[in-house]
Amino acid sequence: MHRVTDNLRRTWRRLQRRFLLRQLSRQRPETLRALSRRRLEQCFTRAATGSPAYGTLLREAGLNTHPMKAEAILRDAPLLDKGNTFGRFPLQALMIEGTPPQTLGGILTSSGHGGDRFAFGLTTHRQMATGPDAIDLGLQMAFGVDDHSTLLVNCLPMGVVFNSRTVCVANVSVREDMALAIIRQASPLFDQVILCTDPLFLKRLLDHAAEQGFDWSQVRLQAILGEETFSEDFRSYAGARLGIDPDTPEGPMIGSSMGVGELGLNLFFETRETIAARRALHRRQPLHPPPFFFCYNPLRTLVEIHAPDDNGNGELVVTVLDPQATIPLIRYRTGDTARWPRAEDFSDLPCPVAEALQHGPLPMIALQGRAKDRIGSGWRVDHFKSLLYRDPRVADCVSGAFRVDPQAQQWEVQVRSGLATPSPAEVADRLQALVHAEAVDRQRPPPRVRCYPHEDFPYGMGLDYERKFTYLPRA
Structure with a gap:
């Protein structure tokens, strides 16, 4: 009944x-x-x-x-x-x-x-x-x-949860290991999976999945990105x-x-x-x-x-x-x-x-x-979000976190955890070439690029995914 x-x-x-x-x-x-x-x-x-x-x-x-x-x-x-x-x-x-x-x-x-x-x-x-x-x-x-039939994996931070009467919701917050385990084990039960997260944590999840050898093609996945x-x-x-x-x-x-x-x-x-x-x-x-x-x-x-x-x-x-x-x-x-x-x-x-x-x-x-x-000399944070992922081979090497210092004319980038090669200096050279090409085309003074090993990045070390990342120094 x-x-x-x-x-x-x-x-x-x-x-x-x-x-x-x-x-x-x-x-x-x-x-x-x-x-x-x-x-x-x-x-x-x-x-x-x-x-x-x-x-x-x-x-x-x-x-x-x-x-x-x-x-x-x-x-x-x-x-x-x-x-x-x-x-x-x-x-x-x-x-x-x-x-x-x-x-x-x-x-x-x-x-x-x-x-x-x-x-x-x-x-x-x-x-x-x-x-x-x-x-x-x-x-x-x-x-x-x-x-x-749908599984929604919610990886949004700060206690943001969903309730639904139609889909199955997994509220895992910012735990890439839990999210991947649920997707790996539970996705065969459903026609599709919806991943709800923010861009920085999605990058971490993608890197973690690559480290675990996970094949995304076995999942019919769609994604909703929020927060930034x-x-x-x-x-x-x-x-x-x-x-x-x-x-x-x-x-x-x-x-x-x-x-x-x-x-x-x-x-x-x-x-x-x-x-x-x-x-x-x-x-x-x-x-x-x-x-x-x-x-x-x-x-x-x-x-x-x-x-x-x-x-x-x-x-x-x-x-x-x-x-x-x-x-x-x-x-x-x-x-x-x-x-x-x-x-x-x-x-x-x-x-x-x-x-x-x-x-x-x-x-x-x-x-x-x-x-x-907005940053002086015609730059915006969005320019750097574009440049960071313009070359997928370079994007594979970074965590997604960076800081732009308008005063020092410097773009500081965190490489991803566990990266052995290329070196941070080599990643910086590749990013510098991308910055220089855009700066010349747009007649903007190009910032210098510096890349840090993951553990040495001085801004939000470890990436506290519970907080929105600050890409510019606070006024």
């Missing part, structure tokens, strides 16, 4: 997902934008009347009347960030007043990557109960988990090691997902079409790291590009349209730079794909990366 009931529940959830995805695909973009703005008005009123901290910020901005129309909110409501919210107010003041602590089911912290200040996302038991449905909807849209941006050179490198061709439209996918600890997971995500667009732009301009083309659900998230420059690049500002949010954050700066996509971004794509991207129901942003990752 229990088995019959479970099967009925699974069938019902599968039908619900198909219905929701079908309905979403039929929506007109302007309809979704109108719904998004109505939800913004509701969330703003709730925050203004229920959060003591937000009420204080509104009064300081001279906004003493509410409700407000969406146009006025987007014009006049103060911009929030980690400093003027979590850095200024205690959690009790940020929360909706009167929230019983017994209703809270989970706390997700930000990485603290920007300094020693943390931000927090608080989730109620009620929200946690519906969380798996949102995760399963995204997994079905990207990987067809309703039609393929990566280059198309890295996607090509990882794909070659995993046996995945990123340019095969219907093949396994290595995709990116972006969340913000205090706002939520998977706020922005790649699709096969947006990956094709980014790779086409990379082929056209290999010396210019392309933006990530991310889709988002406008019924969940309202997005602004604040104060764009002449190229359309501005601050990414996000409002999560959750009417049950414990800490409502209206117009929150994520610290990223983005712009709206342009028609020329898709000029190298087949017409049907370009049309689908420009006129599909889900809006997109072109994410340029963290505003703090």
Whole structure:
């Protein structure tokens, strides 16, 4: 009897997902934008009347009347960030007043990557109960988990875990030996494996698997990468090691997902079409790291590009349209730079794909990366993430960790653990040649390259994969 009931529940959830995805695909973009703005008005009123901290910020901005129309909110409501919210107010003041602590089911912290200040996302038991449905909807849209038995191996750090009613989840965090053991032993039970991790830990897992002689071709594997941006050179490198061709439209996918600890997971995500667009732009301009083309659900998230420059690049500002949010954050700066996509971004794509991207129901942003990752003389951290993986033979020799010192004009790179040959000096020479070629072509002063043995690398020794790696010296 229990088995019959479970099967009925699974069938019902599968039908619900198909219905929701079908309905979403039929929506007109302007309809979704109108719904998004109505939800913004509701969330703003709730925050203004229920959060003591937000009420204080509104009064300081001279906004003493509410409700407000969406146009006025987007014009006049103060911009929030980690400093003027979590850095200024205690959690009790940020929360909706009167929230019983017994209703809270989970706390997700930000990485603290920007300094020693943390931000927090608080989730109620009620929200946690519906969380798996949102995760399963995204997994079905990207990987067809309703039609393929799936093992999801979650290697994200910092206690980020997934719950699902559709896939089998292994939450192993940053243990490459555990992750590989599970993939080796359990993958034959499933049609496919989804690996969820960050780029640096994926590099460690690939190196560990090579040391163990593991053959990735025996696994139908797909990957979701989060926590930080990566280059198309890295996607090509990882794909070659995993046996995945990123340019095969219907093949396994290595995709990116972006969340913000205090706002939520998977706020922005790649699709096969947006990956094709980014790779086409990379082929056209290999010396210019392309933006990530991310889709988002406008019924969940309202997005602004604040104060764009002449190229359309501005601050990414996000409002999560959750009417049950414990800490409502209206117009929150994520610290990223983005712009709206342009028609020329898709000029190298087949017409049907370009049309689908420009006129599909889900809006997109072109994410340029963290505003703090820009370096003088025309360099960005993304340039070095590209150069590190441009030659796969060189990439095999490094761990993925590096530090760029703009003052000393030096790029310091860690070689991978256990590397016998070539020597760190020889790896540095090969990287220096790549840097010099790009610097000459772009008329930039090239930094000097220095490679350290793994155990001598002075920045984040051992690579603490529980933390985001710091590629630039802190200001």
